[in-house]
Amino acid sequence: MHAYFRWLFMFCWILMASHAQAEPFKIGLLVWSDQIAGQVAMRAGLEAEAAHLQQQARDKNLPSFTLDIKLAGDGPAGVEKQIQQMQAMVDDRVDLIIVQPTDNAALSSPLQAANQAGIPVVAYDQYISGGHLSAFVTSNNYQAGFLDGEYMAHHFADDHTIQIILVEYPYVSSTIDRVDGFFDALNQYKQPYRILRSYQAVEPVQGRAVGQQILQDFPQPGSVDALFTINDGGGLAIVDELEKAGRHELFVATIDGDPNSVARIRKGSIIKIDSAQFCGPIGAEAMRAAYAILTAGKVHEHWLVPVFPITRQSVAHYPGWSGPIPEHYSNPCLTFLCRI
Template sequence: MHKCAFIIFLSLVLLAEAVHAQVKQYRVGVLYWSMNIPGQVAMREGLEQEAQRINDAAKASGKPSVVLEAKVAGDGEQGIENQVRQMKEFITAKVDMIIVQPTDNAALADPLIAANNANIPVVAYDQYISRGKLAAYRTSDNYQAGFLGGEYIAARFKDKPEIKLVLVEYPHVSSTVERVNGFLDALAQSKRSYKLLKSYSAVEPVAGKKVAGDILREFPEQGSIDVVFTVNDGGGLEVVNGLGNAGRTEIQVATVDGDPASVGNIRAGWLTVIDAAQFCGPLGAETMRAAYAVLSGENPPQHALVPVFPITQETLAAYPGWMGPLPESFAKPWPSVVPLWENTLRVVKP
């Protein structure tokens, strides 16, 4: 080979290697909460499908791809401890980013601060973290979820002087607290008086089954409860099953998530009258898009909310399921201070 030609060839090889070296892979540590709560499984599916879409586009354009390294915390107190340890492991491993669905708002504060100090951006979804700096935060509009349930219950009990109410809540994470706040605020804004008989705690099936037994034991009389509000279907479905199987079908249940089994209960007229459904797949996908934007040096909105859908017998036909897509906006067929349901992402903090 002629010397000049060889030099040109060698230069092209070195240039190609340099370009290849610049097209890197981002290592993204992903901390999932539970694989026992179907809605959370759907969020994972949406996130991972979006990661695959990003990688397909990156391959075509020469941009960096993402490699997800996943860990699952598990349920209960042990799950909280697991996730704290797992987040510290990702920080030690010096991943490029951490995506986390927090098991507890407060417990992850110190690991988040440690990630900030290590210059590892953290994107949270579904729940926030109480201290430290998040690069982005994506969640369902949880206050809206509770509010939709409250206003619908208010419309169904417009002629009753006082609603006898039981809450099945979970005060450890922001999303479920916001749902309760929204539900009670909607009753107040609708000028519906209520008596809170008792609050219980459950977000997964084992606790939900126990709560059903506790309610039946403590309120055994027919008509002693008008409404039960459960903050999610993870625990709420077992509450519905327990009450219904005991013949307490006079109780009306409002809940949140959109689990297919809960949708089936609404269709069948089995206790549940409204389920404010998360778009779990789109939420996961939106989280991954925000994370990739941060990795790419862009500035996506810091805090944004995915709308939730009010599934009732009146709106069943318009509901597309957990994986979306978001349906068209529509006028609610019941009285509301916000008459139009809208299908847009709501930016809380740019």
């Protein structure tokens, strides 16, 4: 009789364990903006990879998962919303969280809550300070800024003090790294420069307002030599305002590789260089990292995806946001790319 009950107990335990293993993993995805085109492309790459992994799981009888997507939105309201969204996912005890942070510091508390609950967190595009990330996938943003600064230094005479307007967004890691790389390049090439004024813009509404403000603050052609903007999300709207006002003397360096920016470079716009991301592969890599953590337990914690400097000389070689990243890819700033 005792053997019978032991057998029955073991049978029930195995049945419950098999049922538990059959339950799909619950993955929460927190995305920032649906207005910043590069971020939309990252999400598209992530969702395409998720669909691929889900099909592979069905075909090969591998662990499956569900993807619960929450959009934060732009501005301070988006930051606050994402804090609440991430904390709600921790409270719901999802198996893993993928997040494109709206702010480096603001998500520290929900990240720490996830750490305490044993929920792995994968961040892409931006970093989160004040907690542990199981994986972080982003562009080589320092390289992007450096390539812009390098190209600008080649454009102006060595003894010319470049009069620069800076458009920044000092709340997330990617844009901070881009600014650092840009000015490090100017300093490395011993190019004199002066920052005339700094503005903040990361999306189109802010960009239009900044473009109009620049025209008010610097109405005279020739009063500004160059503008460095940390992304196309805000930068393209700024360029729209400047070109409508006839400020074709300006040299604009930007970052992202938005198709609109690429088209403008082909036509000879005031955008002279755009250090482009491979947005689709960033999103896809974040999804692959998340699935590997759930199924294998551990992955590399930090991926840096290279960028590509688009100029009129190099634009034909850029494969676009979706990639693929060129094989044998190293430092892309070759002589033919940097030649004015």
